[in-house]
Amino acid sequence: MYPGTDTVAIAAASPERPQPFAELGMNEDEYQRVRNILGRRPTSAELAIYSVMWSEHCSYKSSKVHLRQFGDKAPKTDKLLVGMGENAGVVDIGHGWAVTFKVESHNHPSYVEPHQGAATGVGGIVRDIISMGARPVAVMDSLRFGPADAPDTQRVLPGVVAGVGGYGNSLGLPNIGGETAFDACYAQNPLVNALCVGVMKHGDIKRAVAPGPGNRVILFGAPTGPDGIGGASVLASATFDEESHQKRPSVQVGDPFMEKLLIECCLELFGEDLVVGIQDLGAAGVSCATTELAAAGTGGMHVDLDTVPLRDATLLPEEILMSESQERMMAVVEPGKVDRFLEICARWEIPATVIGTVTDTRRLVMTWRGETIVDIPPVTAADEGPVYNRPLAPPHDLGALQSDTPGRLTRPSTGDELRRTVLWLAGSPNLASKTWVTSQYDRYVLGNTVMAMPENAGVVRVDDESGLGIALSLDGNGRYTRLDPYAGAQLALSESYRNVAATGARPMAVTNCLNFGSPEDPGVMWQFARAVEGLADACQYLGIPVTGGNVSFYNQTGETPINPTPVIGVLGVHDDVRRRVNMSLTTDGATIALLGETREEFGGSEWAHVVYGHLGGLPPLVDLKAEAALASVLVNAARDGLVTAVHDLSDGGLSQTLVESCLRGGLGARITLPGDPFVTLFSESVARAMVAVMPGAEARLAALCESAGVPVTQIGVAGGDALNVTGRTPEGDQQELFSIPLHELRESHERTLPTYAD
Template sequence: MEASAPVDHGTDTVAIAAASPERPQPFVELGMNEEEYQRVRHILGRRPTSSELAIYSVMWSEHCSYKSSKVHLRQFGEKAPKTDKLLVGMGENAGVVDIGQGWAVTFKVESHNHPSYVEPYQGAATGVGGIVRDIMSMGARPIAVMDSLRFGPADAPDTQRVLPGVVAGVGGYGNSLGLPNIGGETVFDACYEQNPLVNALCVGVMKHEDIQRAIAPGPGNQVILFGALTGPDGIGGASVLASATFDDESHQKRPSVQVGDPFMEKLLIECCLELFSEDLVVGIQDLGAAGVSCATTELAAAGTGGMHVDLDTVPLRDQTLRPEEILMSESQERMMAVVSPDKVERFMEICARWEIPATVIGTVTDTRRLVMTWRGETIVDIPPVTAADEGPVYNRPLEPPQDLGTLQSDTPGRLTRPSNGDELRRTVLWLAGSPNLASKTWVTSQYDRYVLGNTVMAMPENAGVVRIDDESGLGIALSLDGNGRYTRLDPYSGAQLALSEAFRNVASTGARPLAVTNCLNFGSPEDPGVMWQFARAVEGLADGCQYLGIPVTGGNVSFYNQTGTTPINPTPVIGVLGVHDDVRRRVNMSLTSDGATLALLGETREEFGGSEWAHVVYGHLGGLPPLVDLKAETALASVLVAAIRDGLVTVAHDLSDGGLSQTLVESCLRGGLGARITLQGDPFVALFSESVARAMVAVRPGAEARLAALCESAGVPVSQLGVAGGDTLSVTGRGPEGDQQELFSIGLSELREANERMLPTYAD
C-alpha cells in the first residue's frame, strides 16, 4: 500500500470520537483491513467516529477507490492516443467526446453484478438507473441504453431464477424511463453460475457548452440534495456486495440491494435538464455507490476543498436511520448540486414544478475539511481529499494461473470434425440453436427499442444506431462486446479481441469508430492468478486502443466475481462508439435483395481455440484464441466505412462467434432471404473458423470493380461467396473426395425453428 503524506488533523472537538476507546470498531465488517484502519487513525490523529469510519470504509472500498486496479488503469491515460475529440476524459462520471456540428456525446458502462444475483429484478433495474444518472450528471440528455448479460448454463436452476428477473429489471426500468435499449449481448457459460454479470451502458447527448462537472467551488455556495428520499435500501452495497464473493448465505444480503423508482428518475432527468438550461448549477454529482459519503467527499475534494453538512436536514424515508446509515445509504434517484445563493430560490422553484423534493443540506467552505453535524454535535471532521482521492493503492502479486499452460496446450485439434455434408449441416443447426448464438428475441422483445423515435438500428444488428440531428442526419453507432473464453486462454489477446469485435461491429454499420468505454469483470484481486489476468487484459486494451487511435473515456472495474474460490472467466466488456455523418447511409445485416452478390472481406485461418464450435459441440475450452490483427481491423474498417458511404455495398455483417456459418444464418433469417454459397478450401474451416478482421457484404450491382479496387488499395483480401436468393441456405464446396459438390441445404423455416426455440424453452 502506498504511503500517505502527513495531513492536517483538524479539530480535536469531534463529539462522538470521545466514545469509549476500549469498544472495538467494526472496520472488518465494513470491508477494511487492519492496516487501512490504522491509516485512518493516522490521518485523523485520533480514533475515527462511527460516521467517519463509515465514510472511509465505503470510499476506500474496491468499488469506489479502485485500490487494486488503479496501478494498472493508469495505462489508459499514459497510452491514450492524441485526439482533439476527447472533451472530458477519465476521472469524471463519464467521458465526453466531440462528434461534430457542436454536438457532444457522453457514454459509460458499469456493472451491477452482485446485486443482480441477490435480487435479480431490482439489481438489474437499479444498474440501469445508476448509469443513467452518471450520464445526467455530465449535463446530457440520456438517449439510449444497452446491456451485456452473462448467466450460468441456460438450463441451470440458478439461471432460470436469475435470468427472467434481470431481463425484466432492465426492461422495466428502461421502458419506464422512455429510453430505447438498442443492443448488447446475452451469454451463457457455466463459469457465471451463481455469479451473473449485469453490465449496463447509457449514452447521452448535449452541446459542447452544456457540459457539467462534479465540483464544489466557491465558499458560500449552497449544497442541495434533491430527488428521492433517503432510506435504508442499499446500505453497505458498495463495500459489502461489490467486495464479496458468493456463497450459500448470499441471499441474506437482500437488504443491501437498492430499490429503484424509474418514474421518479424520469422526473429527475427533466428537472436536471431545465436546471442546466437556466445555468443554475455550479457543480453536480449523482448519488450511487456510497451515497451521501461519495457525493460530499468527491464534490468537496474537486472544488474549493471544504464543505459543511447538517445531516439533520437530509430528507428521510425512515426516521430511525442513524447518521452512519444516512451516509452509507444507496437509495436511488438522488442528485447533489452546488448552487450559488442567489440562484437557490429559482432552483427550488423548478424542483417543485417537477415534484422533486429538494433540500439545502450544507455549504461550501474553503477550510479543506468536510464537517458534518447531527443533532448539534460534530460527527465528521475529515480532509475530504483523503477519502475521495487518497485511498489505499495496492500493487498486488501477479502470476499466471497454474492451469494456464495446460489449457493452452489442450488445442481443439484433437476434436473430431464434421467430415461430410450431413455432419456440416448438423453442425450449422447446432450452432444456430445453441444458447449463445440462438435468437435473443425473448429477451429483446421485453425492451422498447424505438421509443423517442430516433433509433435507426437496434439488436440484433451489428450495432445500435441513433440519430442525433434530424436535419443533417448526424448520428452515432454503439456496440458492446466481450468474450470470457478468449480472455481465459490469453488475457492480453482476449481484451484486444473484444475491442476489435466492437470496433468491427461499429464500422459494419458505416460509422467511424471514435472512443471506448469498458467494464472489467474479474475474480478476487487477492488471487495472484486473477490479478495477472487483470493486468494483462488492461495492458492489452490500452495497447489496442493506442494502435487503433481511439481513447478510453472511462469505465468500471468489478472484482470478486466468483463463487467460493472459483472465479469467473476474466470478462472485459468493451463498448465502442462511432460517428455517422449521415445515418441515412447506414447499412444493416439483412439479406433482402434477390440475386445480390455476396463477398467475404478478410482472411480466414484455421482458428478454433475458445471457439463456439468447440464449446457447443464438445464443451471444450483450450488452445489459443484467434490471432489479433489490429492492422487488418483498421484496414477492414476503412473499407467498410468508405464502401458504405459511397453506396458500394448494401449489406454488411461482421464475422465473429460461430464464424461464417453464424453470419449467414443471421443475415438470411434477418432478411427472410436465402443464399447460395460456394466455399473455397476446407469447408469446415471456411464455415466455423473465428478469424478476426472479416465481414460479409452484399455488393451493389455494378460496383464489384470499385469495391475490389478499394479493397486492394487498403490491403484487404476479397473473395466472392455466392448470391442471395431463394428460401434455403445452400452450400457448395469440397467434398470428402476433394471434388466440388453441394454439401448441404437448409430451408429457412428449419433454420428459423432451430434458431428461435432455445431461449423461450429455458426461460419459461
C-alpha cells in the same frame, strides 16, 4: 495527521470500544491509516465514510496501478472533451454536438435480487450520464448467466431481463443493443453490465465539483431509506449497532418514474444555468457525493445530516451516509439561485433540500443532532485511499489449458455433418435468437433509433437536419480472455470496433467494464493486468481513447473465479445516418463477398464450446492492422453506397453470419466455399466481414479493398428461400454439401431461449 479543527469534542464522542472496521471491509493497516490521518480514533460516521470510499468498488485500490495505462497510452485526439476521472467521458462528434457514454456493472445485486439488481443498474448508469449535463438517449446491456438449462439461471434470467426492460421502458429510453451469453463459469455469479449514452452541446458539460465558498449544497430526488446500505462495498450496517438494528437489505430498490422526473428536472436546471457542480448518488451515497464534490472544489463543505430527507426516521447517521437509495442527486448552487432551483424541483415534484454549504476550510464537517460527527479532510477519503500493487502470477492451469488444443476434436466432414453443425450452432444458447430478451425492451421510443439489435450495432440519430448520428456496440468473450488475457481483451475490442464499422460509422472512443475474480488471487490479478495492458495497447494502435469505465472484482463462486470478462463498448460516428448499412440480405441476385483472411482458428470457439464443451488452445490471432484496414473499407463502402448489407464475422464464424443475415432479411443464399469447408464455415478468425454488394458495384468494391490491402473473395449470391452451400467433399470433389430451408433455420434459431426461459 492532517491539520484541522479542534478534535477534542469529536474524539470524546467516540469512546474506546472495538470498532467494526473488518466487518466494513477494511484491513488493520487501512484502519490504522485512518487513525493516523485524523490523529485520533475515527467516529463511527467517519469510519463509515472511509470504509465505503476506500472500498474496491469506489477507490479502485487494486486496479488503479494498472488502469493508469489508459491515460499514459491514450492516443492524442482533440475529440476527447472529458476523459477518465469524471462520471463519464465526453466526445466531440461534430456540429457542436457532444456525446457522453459509460458502462458499469451491477453483478452481485442482480444475483441476490435479479429484478431490482438489474433495474437499479440501469438507473445508476443513467444518472452518471445526467450528471455530465446530457440528455440520456439510449441504453444497452451485456448479460451473462450460468448454463441456460440450470435451475438458478431460470431464476435469475427472467428477473434480470424484466428489471432491465422495466426500468428502461419506464424511463422512455430505447435499448438499442448488447449481448446475452451463457457459460457454466457464471453460475451463481451473473454479469449484468449496463451502458447509457447521452447527447449535449459542447457548452452544456457539467462537472462533479464544489467550487465557491458560500455556495449551497442541495440534495434532491428520492428520500434516503435503508435500502442498499453498503451495497457496493459492505453487506450490512448492523455492525454499527447490533442491539437496535437488524441487517438492512443490500440491494437497492428503484423507482424509474421518479428518475424520469429527475431527468427532466435536471435538464431544466441546466438550461437555466442554476448548477455549478453536480454529482449523482450511487455507490456510497451521501459519503461519495460529499467527499468527491468537496475534494474536487475548494476543498471544504459543512453538512447538517439532520436536514437529509428520510424514508425511515430511525436511520443512524452512519446509515444515512452509506445508504444507496436510488434516484438522488447532489448539486452545488449559488445562494442567489437557490430559490429558483427549489422552485423548478417543486414543479417537477422532486423533493429538494439545502443540506450544507461549501467552505474553504479543506475539511468535510458534518453535524447530527447538534454534535459534530464528521471532521475529515475530504481529499483523503476521495483521492488518497490505499493503492495496492498486488502479486501477479499466471494461473497454475494456464499452460495445460493452452496445450489442450481443439485439434484433437473430431470435425464434421460430410455434408450431413456440416449441415447438422450449422443447425446446432444456430440454436445454441449463445448464438440463438435473443428475441425473447429484446422483445421486452422498447427499442424505438423517442423516435431516433435508426438501428437496434440484432443488428451489428445500435444506431441513434443525433441531429435531424444533418443526419449526424452515433453507433454503439458492446462485446466481450470470457473464453478467449481465459486462454490469453492480453489477446482476449484486444479481441473484445476488435469485435466491438468491427461491429460499429459494419454499420458505416467511424469508431471514435471506448468505454469498458472489466469483470474479474478476486484481486487477492495472484492468478486473477495477472489476468487483469494483462487484459488492461492488451486493451491499452490496442486502443493506442487504433487511435481511439478509453474515456472511462468500471472494474468489478470478486466475481466468483467460492474459490472459483469467472472467466475473466472485459466487456468493451465502442462509440462510432455517422456523418449521415441515412447512409448506414444493416445486416439483412434483401437484394435478390446481389453478390456476396467475404472480406478478410480466414485461418484455421478454433481455440475458445463456439464450435468447440457447443459441440464438445471444450475450452483450450489459443484464441484467434489478433490483427489490429487488418481490423483498421477492414473498418476503412466498410466505412467508405457505406458512404459510397457500394454495399446493401454488411455483417461482421465473430462467434460461430461465417456459418452464423450467413444464418443471421439470411433470417434477418428473409432471403436465402447460394454459397460456394473456398478451401476446407469446415474451416471456412466455422473458423473465428478476426478482421472479417460478409458483404452483399450493390449490383454493378463489384469492381469499385474490389478496388477499394485492394487499396486498403483487404482480401476479398466472392462466395455466392443472395436469393431463394434456403441456404445452399457448395464446397469440396472429403474426396476432393466440388458439389452441393447441404441445403437448409430458411423455415428450418428459423425454427432452430428461435426456439431455444423461450424453451429455457419459460
